Amino acid sequence: MNIVQIDTSSNEPKYRQIVSSIENAIGSGxxxxxxxxxxxxxxxxxFSLSRDTVLMAFKxxxxxxxxxxxxxxxxxxxxxxxxxxxxxxLLFDELxxxxxxxxxxxxxxxxxxxxxxxxxxxxxxxxxxxxLEQNLGDYTYYVIMPANLPNVATxxxxxxxxxxxILDQTNPELAKYPSVHQNFERNIYEGLNKxxxxxxxxxxxxxxxxRTKQPVGIxxxxxxxxxxxxxxxxxVEELGDRIPSSKELFFVLDDINLVQVIKKAKxxxxxxxxxxxxxxxxxxxLKEIVxxxxxxxxxxxYEMGKKLAExxxxxxxxxxxxxxxLIIRNSI
Amino acid sequence: MNIVQIDTSSNEPKYRQIVSSIENAIGSGxxxxxxxxxxxxxxxxxFSLSRDTVLMAFKxxxxxxxxxxxxxxxxxxxxxxxxxxxxxxLLFDELxxxxxxxxxxxxxxxxxxxxxxxxxxxxxxxxxxxxLEQNLGDYTYYVIMPANLPNVATxxxxxxxxxxxILDQTNPELAKYPSVHQNFERNIYEGLNKxxxxxxxxxxxxxxxxRTKQPVGIxxxxxxxxxxxxxxxxxVEELGDRIPSSKELFFVLDDINLVQVIKKAKxxxxxxxxxxxxxxxxxxxLKEIVxxxxxxxxxxxYEMGKKLAExxxxxxxxxxxxxxxLIIRNSI
DNA sequence: TCTAATTTGTGCGTATGTATG
DNA sequence: GCATACATACGCACAAATTAG
Numbered sequence: 001m002n003i004v005q006i007d008t009s010s011n012e013p014k015y016r017q018i019v020s021s022i023e024n025a026i027g028s029g030x031x032x033x034x035x036x037x038x039x040x041x042x043x044x045x046x047f048s049l050s051r052d053t054v055l056m057a058f059k060x061x062x063x064x065x066x067x068x069x070x071x072x073x074x075x076x077x078x079x080x081x082x083x084x085x086x087x088x089x090l091l092f093d094e095l096x097x098x099x100x101x102x103x104x105x106x107x108x109x110x111x112x113x114x115x116x117x118x119x120x121x122x123x124x125x126x127x128x129x130x131x132l133e134q135n136l137g138d139y140t141y142y143v144i145m146p147a148n149l150p151n152v153a154t155x156x157x158x159x160x161x162x163x164x165x166i167l168d169q170t171n172p173e174l175a176k177y178p179s180v181h182q183n184f185e186r187n188i189y190e191g192l193n194k195x196x197x198x199x200x201x202x203x204x205x206x207x208x209x210x211r212t213k214q215p216v217g218i219x220x221x222x223x224x225x226x227x228x229x230x231x232x233x234x235x236v237e238e239l240g241d242r243i244p245s246s247k248e249l250f251f252v253l254d255d256i257n258l259v260q261v262i263k264k265a266k267x268x269x270x271x272x273x274x275x276x277x278x279x280x281x282x283x284x285x286l287k288e289i290v291x292x293x294x295x296x297x298x299x300x301x302y303e304m305g306k307k308l309a310e311x312x313x314x315x316x317x318x319x320x321x322x323x324x325x326l327i328i329r330n331s332i
Numbered sequence: 333m334n335i336v337q338i339d340t341s342s343n344e345p346k347y348r349q350i351v352s353s354i355e356n357a358i359g360s361g362x363x364x365x366x367x368x369x370x371x372x373x374x375x376x377x378x379f380s381l382s383r384d385t386v387l388m389a390f391k392x393x394x395x396x397x398x399x400x401x402x403x404x405x406x407x408x409x410x411x412x413x414x415x416x417x418x419x420x421x422l423l424f425d426e427l428x429x430x431x432x433x434x435x436x437x438x439x440x441x442x443x444x445x446x447x448x449x450x451x452x453x454x455x456x457x458x459x460x461x462x463x464l465e466q467n468l469g470d471y472t473y474y475v476i477m478p479a480n481l482p483n484v485a486t487x488x489x490x491x492x493x494x495x496x497x498i499l500d501q502t503n504p505e506l507a508k509y510p511s512v513h514q515n516f517e518r519n520i521y522e523g524l525n526k527x528x529x530x531x532x533x534x535x536x537x538x539x540x541x542x543r544t545k546q547p548v549g550i551x552x553x554x555x556x557x558x559x560x561x562x563x564x565x566x567x568v569e570e571l572g573d574r575i576p577s578s579k580e581l582f583f584v585l586d587d588i589n590l591v592q593v594i595k596k597a598k599x600x601x602x603x604x605x606x607x608x609x610x611x612x613x614x615x616x617x618l619k620e621i622v623x624x625x626x627x628x629x630x631x632x633x634y635e636m637g638k639k640l641a642e643x644x645x646x647x648x649x650x651x652x653x654x655x656x657x658l659i660i661r662n663s664i
Numbered sequence: 665t666c667t668a669a670t671t672t673g674t675g676c677g678t679a680t681g682t683a684t685g
Numbered sequence: 686g687c688a689t690a691c692a693t694a695c696g697c698a699c700a701a702a703t704t705a706g
Contacts, residue, residue: 034341039680050686055681070343071681072693079462095432095450103427118427120450127447137682255617262621285587286618289594345693371671382695387673403672404702671703680694685687 003031003038006047014049018057023082026066037067037075063087063140065115085113088312089139091131092120093147098282098301102167105305106143110313123147123213129155141312143167146174148215167308168299169215170319180308180320182299184217185224187324191297192225195279198332202249202277204232208239208257218281222251244270249277249332255284262291277332283325293329300325335363335370338379339469346381350389352416356472358398358409359416369399369407420448420644421471423463425479426545427452430614430633434499437637438475442645455479455545461487473644475499478506480547499640500631501547502651512640512652514631516549517556519656523629524557527611530664534581534609536564540571540589550613554583576602581609581664587616594623609664615657625661632657 003025006017025031038046043054058075061067065087068078090106092099099118107116117139121128128149132142136158143165146152153173156164166179192199199205207222219235226233236242239257244250244265252258258280262272270276272291280287283298304322311318335357338349357363370378375386390407393399400410422438424431431450439448449471453460460481464474474491477499478484485505488496498511524531531537539554551567558565568574571589576582576597584590590612594604602608604623612619615630636654643650 041679052686058681068343069681070693071345072679072695074680076341078466095427095429095435097429100427118450118452259617259621284618285591286616286622289591290618290622347693373671384696385694388693390672401672402702404670404704406671406703667706669703669705671701673701674699675697677697678695680692682691682693684689684691 004043015053015056019060026080026082031077033077033080035077039074083113084115086140088116089135089142090116090118091144093145094122095120101301102305105302106309109306109309125149132158178311178317180304180322183321184215185221188218188221189225191324191326194326203247205249205251207235207251209235210237214253243268244276246275251279253281273330283327294331295329296327297324336375342469347385347388351392355416358412358414363409365409365412367409371406418446418472421467421474422448423451423476425477426454433633434637437634438641441638441641457481464490510643510649512636512654515653516547517553520550520553521557523656523658526658535579537581537583539567539583541567542569546585575600576608578607583611585613605662626663627661628659629656
């Protein structure tokens with residue numbers, strides 16, 4: 001009994017017939033994990049096909065993790081689970097609690113038949129391009145969080161263009177890829193605008209901003225808002241020895257600075273929401289109860305994951321800007 | 333112990349495997365300058381390879397000045413000063429903020445030259461064993477967080493025993509592997525014991541415990557403490573409709589329940605640290621300032637990563653129990 | 665000194681997957 | 686679908702150097 005069967009009179013494309021017959025052979029137990037498949041040349045000769053046609057079928061199976069290739073040897077069955085329809089390569093910047101939300105929402109929206117593997121580049125360009133090269137050809141889709149790494153576009157260009165999706169941060173060089181991203185500048189500007197009346201009681205807004213890890217868009221949006229409305233403002237890299245003073249509003253992007261501001265303000269008996277204010281970036285569970293509630297402007301990671309899954313499944317070219325969520329609490 | 337090791341099922345080309353195993357033998361001191369390597373024919377026979385394949389590996393090493401050849405005699409080690417690139421397979425259970433601490437401390441302690449790749453099994457036994465099988469042979473060390481998955485020992489047994497390290501949770505079946513782990517039972521028992529005087533003002537301790545994700549040791553340590561000291565106690569899976577009442581102390585393991593308890597207590601005008609108490613598991617930045625400070629018992633993940641790196645670099649067989657840190661704040 | 669066995673070195677042919685035009 | 690170049694792997698043949706007996 002031959003593993004591959006081709007019906008030339010069928011409507012079904014030949015490469016699809018090869019894929020299904022191999023799937024069937026695995027499903028029936030005729031092919032087991034580790035078994036070698038007939039070579040490209042053998043299948044070409046046996047069924048008078050082009051080598052490229054057979055290759056197309058094998059690439060499909062490989063991108064789903066069902067078979068693997070070894071140069072100079074051949075193709076081998078790697079995974080007997082033929083229910084995997086697609087495999088997704090998901091490249092995050094760093095590991096933090098928000099990534100879990102994104103991962104959960106992506107996998108939930110894509111469904112059982114899609115396998116999602118997670119990777120991290122930790123803002124290291126070398127790690128970034130190594131990961132892409134090492135996993136080339138092994139996935140149906142590549143979802144990439146480029147952060148603000150230099151020369152990401154050239155690194156990404158090793159991947160087939162139609163399989164790449166950009167997540168969270170994008171830039172003009174990546175315009176040719178579909179994406180679900182944040183427009184940090186607009187989101188911050190609009191978020192601040194919505195609470196503008198409440199901000200009138202403050203004399204000055206202080207942004208605590210770290211250039212290496214945080215998106216420049218946040219800085220731009222902040223400056224745009226303050227200059228447009230003629231609000232006194234200041235940008236500092238870290239709190240350091242600075243002590244919060246009355247009628248100051250702090251826009252804080254990370255937890256370390258958030259805790260610092262609150263502790264220092266307490267030392268000089270400033271009351272949050274009355275004497276001074278805080279806006280914090282990205283909602284977490286505890287911010288609801290810290291000091292009676294911290295006002296947050298935050299990305300909706302659950303929504304981002306859901307939208308990403310949608311455009312992957314629909315195969316449309318889309319570039320979606322994800323809105324921010326504003327949660328007003330007692331801290332302003 | 334053979335100098336050369338070949339895994340035919342690996343993706344890595346055979347000649348590359350020969351190259352790396354000789355590099356490793358030199359790196360570990362097994363091969364010294366002047367030592368003779370096994371001959372081309374011997375390696376060919378031992379591993380059923382083509383002579384040319386072995387030759388390709390030796391040519392690579394020779395072109396880099398690591399070995400030299402003498403016609404009619406054999407190949408000899410010429411240079412011991414080579415940098416061997418190590419790769420670590422790091423398998424976590426789930427993605428959360430603590431994992432970043434662990435990752436950072438492991439990579440910082442191992443140094444620049446070591447590549448650490450992160451994977452997650454999401455408490456799924458199938459995913460767990462698939463990941464091990466798919467990455468077999470590709471890494472110098474395998475660091476595994478087995479959580480409380482069933483039959484981990486048999487799944488792990490596919491890996492070479494001397495390359496495996498166990499992290500965080502262990503069990504008697506994994507006794508043959510070196511590890512850096514927590515003794516949850518003892519840590520919880522001792523942690524509670526240290527604050528026992530402060531707990532006298534409460535009538536009852538309530539543990540919010542989820543069996544599927546959390547280590548049983550926590551439950552055991554909690555029960556041991558309460559029964560030993562004859563303290564009324566209760567274990568519930570989730571808070572649900574329950575409303576905290578006066579003189580109750582809650583031992584909370586995750587943020588969702590932490591927020592729930594605090595919000596519900598506020599609704600019935602209970603004051604934290606006076607009317608009711610909270611002990612929370614695993615320190616995070618914000619817990620210092622939530623409600624005037626939450627008392628925490630927590631693993632020191634930075635320390636765990638550091639110790640793990642140490643035993644990997646020293647090549648000693650060690651099983652290290654990591655202590656917990658107790659931070660007493662106003663919540664009790 | 666001769667011989668046989670072993671070793672490296674070289675050349676050629678075949679087969680496999682990968683990548684590009 | 687075809688053609689070409691490349692990397693990996695296997696196998697065979699023969700030459701030259703070394704060693705042991």
